[in-house]
Amino acid sequence: MRSIAALAGGLIFGLGLAISQMVNPQKVLGFLDFTGDWDPSLVFVLGGAVVVAFIAFRLVLKRDTPVFGARFSLPDKTRIDGPLIIGAVLFGVGWGLVGLCPGPAIAALAYGMEESVWFVAALLAGLGIARRLN
Amino acid sequence: MENFTPVSALIGGALIGISAGFLLWLNGRIAGISGITGGLLSPGKGEIGWRALFLLGLVGGVAIYRLAGGGLQSIEITGSVPILLIGGLLVGLGTGIGDDCTSGHGVCGIARLSPRSIVATLVFLGLAAGTVFVTRHVMG
Numbered sequence: 001m002r003s004i005a006a007l008a009g010g011l012i013f014g015l016g017l018a019i020s021q022m023v024n025p026q027k028v029l030g031f032l033d034f035t036g037d038w039d040p041s042l043v044f045v046l047g048g049a050v051v052v053a054f055i056a057f058r059l060v061l062k063r064d065t066p067v068f069g070a071r072f073s074l075p076d077k078t079r080i081d082g083p084l085i086i087g088a089v090l091f092g093v094g095w096g097l098v099g100l101c102p103g104p105a106i107a108a109l110a111y112g113m114e115e116s117v118w119f120v121a122a123l124l125a126g127l128g129i130a131r132r133l134n
Numbered sequence: 135m136e137n138f139t140p141v142s143a144l145i146g147g148a149l150i151g152i153s154a155g156f157l158l159w160l161n162g163r164i165a166g167i168s169g170i171t172g173g174l175l176s177p178g179k180g181e182i183g184w185r186a187l188f189l190l191g192l193v194g195g196v197a198i199y200r201l202a203g204g205g206l207q208s209i210e211i212t213g214s215v216p217i218l219l220i221g222g223l224l225v226g227l228g229t230g231i232g233d234d235c236t237s238g239h240g241v242c243g244i245a246r247l248s249p250r251s252i253v254a255t256l257v258f259l260g261l262a263a264g265t266v267f268v269t270r271h272v273m274g
Contacts, residue, residue, distance in 0.1 A: 005160035006184035007191045013165065013237075014195020020137065021144020023196055024209040030137055032259075032266040037136065037164055041143040048147025049154070052257035053245035066162030073162055074246075077233065078218075080253050087232020088254040092261025097269065098213050101236040102229055103167040105222070108190055108209060110196035115211035119222040124216025126173040126226020128190025131233065 002068045017107045020045040025099025025108075032096055083134075094126075154242050157188070164237020167192070168229035228258070 021027040022045055030039035066072055095101050100108065100119055108116045154165040161184060163170075164167040174185050200207060213221065232254055234243070239258075243251020 001160050002208065003183050005196075009157040009160075009233060010188040011195040011198070012149050012156065012191075013167075013188075014192040015196075015199055016149030016195075017148040017192075018146070018154060018196045018199035018204055019149065020143050021206050022146065024206060025212070026210045028236070029266055032263045033270055034263055035267060035271060039139075041137070041139050044143035045147035045150070045163025046236075048144040048178060049150040049241045050183070050244050052148045052151025053154040053241055054151075054234050054247075055179040056151065057158060057245050059156070059241075059272045060155060061183050064176065068157065068238020069162040071162060072158065074164065075233065075243075075248070075250075077250060078248075080250055082229050084250055084254055085257060087228045087230070088257035089228065089261050090224045091228025091232060091235065092258035093237075094221045094226075094228060094267050096262035096265025097210065097217055097224070098166040098221035100169075100211070100221070101225060102171060103192065103235070103237050104173065105225070106167065107192045107196045108211070109246020110193045110200065111209050112212055113209070115218055117168075118212045118215055118218040119209070119211070122219040123226040124171070126223040126228070127168065127230045128175050128226075129223075131172060131175055132164040132228050 005068060013103065014107050014110070016049070017104055023104045023107045025104070025109075028095075028101075028104070029099040032099070087130075149240060150237070152246070154237070154245070164238060164242045166234040168226075168244055169233070169237040169238050202264055233257075 017023045028042060029044035098119060105119055105123055155163045157163050170185050170188055174183055179230040239251035
């Protein structure tokens, strides 16, 4: 059941990225380009997602355990530390260079473009290096 | 603002929020794509299947949208191979070191009102916008 739930969750997420067009890096770059022909759509995507998730999380966390698991796996770090900031800086530069963050980068593989494969391969390499550093 | 699409942005965003709520409700997990992907690289017991299936669903959701005749039938990824590789590497490295990305910090973390996630989101959004300013308006 956990597997089916994960697959369904991924499908809904992917559908959301496609409908909101966030899977298209040009749409994301249009938002990030504040001094160009600015497209505020990303704020609405993020805002819509945060509001729904905020309500959903409040309801879900009234339970003691998830439906198919022993416990909720929530991040336990609370400090704003060096790795958080350095990581966000590196990520921001990479995101701005191509317009792809991890979700859309993987979801965009559905378009079968060579560019996607290069990007995701490097993304996996970067995640691998980060795991060795951590 | 001729490309502004507020309605589809809100609908798509709501679906992403529903997905995050769904994954927490059923499996007790946070829908941070970088974290889900990174966990596949050195997985513990019982950690491969659900992660791989979530990512498969992510690609599948877009594939279904295309097959169903969704409006976005093609996308445009610009950049030479070296830029794509550098960009991908920085995104992987940064989200790996900083414990997640736009979905993990930007959606799930802010929805949990986590100060760490709010700071991370402001930093990566700022740097991304700064990078686009430099590549499009200073160098471009």
